[in-house]
Amino acid sequence: ELKVEQNPLFLSMQEGKNYTIYCNYSTTSDRLYWYRQDPGKSLESLFVLLSNGAVKQEGRLMASLDTKARLSTLHITAAVHDLSATYFCAVDMASNYQLIWGAGTKLIIKP
Amino acid sequence: SQTIHQWPATLVQPVGSPLSLECTVEGTSNPNLYWYRQAAGRGLQLLFYSVGIGQISSEVPQNLSASRPQDRQFILSSKKLLLSDSGFYLCAWSVLRPEAFFGQGTRLTVV
Numbered sequence: 681e682l683k684v685e686q687n688p689l690f691l692s693m694q695e696g697k698n699y700t701i702y703c704n705y706s707t708t709s710d711r712l713y714w715y716r717q718d719p720g721k722s723l724e725s726l727f728v729l730l731s732n733g734a735v736k737q738e739g740r741l742m743a744s745l746d747t748k749a750r751l752s753t754l755h756i757t758a759a760v761h762d763l764s765a766t767y768f769c770a771v772d773m774a775s776n777y778q779l780i781w782g783a784g785t786k787l788i789i790k791p
Numbered sequence: 792s793q794t795i796h797q798w799p800a801t802l803v804q805p806v807g808s809p810l811s812l813e814c815t816v817e818g819t820s821n822p823n824l825y826w827y828r829q830a831a832g833r834g835l836q837l838l839f840y841s842v843g844i845g846q847i848s849s850e851v852p853q854n855l856s857a858s859r860p861q862d863r864q865f866i867l868s869s870k871k872l873l874l875s876d877s878g879f880y881l882c883a884w885s886v887l888r889p890e891a892f893f894g895q896g897t898r899l900t901v902v
Contacts, residue, residue: 722881722893728890
């Protein structure tokens with residue numbers, strides 16, 4: 681059974697700091713997705729990582745995928761308050777039509 | 792471009808009443824369609840997915856059912872709501888691989 685674990689589940693940090701969210705998964709997959717959810721809102725796709733070593737960046741967020749380690753990271757550089765949200769990773773099972781989701785990381789960035 | 796419509800946005804229903812949530816996708820053919828539920832402060836739970844008209848797979852046995860009467864229409868129903876059915880319901884679509892694109896969600900409160 682594929683399991684996806686995110687850590688930390690909750691993160692409170694100051695503006696201007698750097699931090700990393702980790703997403704570990706338990707079986708082979710070569711596709712991983714990161715989503716953002718603002719409070720009370722739906723999920724927005726952030727990054728699609730399609731192969732080992734893939735790195736995507738947008739603004740202060742950078743995501744990477746290491747399929748051998750079964751690990752993806754979402755790195756936040758010089759955090760700003762607008763990045764406060766819950767971030768989910770999801771892993772593509774490949775064998776069916778489903779994504780397996782992490783529990784989400786609630787990120788609060790204090791001014 | 793593809794769009795997904797989900798309604799209503801909010802709903803307050805008494806225990807024992809029926810439920811019908813509707814989701815439609817525009818701009819694509821034969822999408823995979825999904826219903827997720829998110830309890831307050833929690834991650835995503837896949838309820839149903841469909842790969843074609845009339846084809847529904849249930850992930851969690853419960854008080855809910857789903858139907859797909861048309862290619863781009865997905866309906867979530869219940870005959871009698873329970874308090875535990877409260878949550879944020881999200882419809883999503885994908886094609887080919889399961890990268891999901893989400894509707895705006897329905898916040899259901901059962902009272």
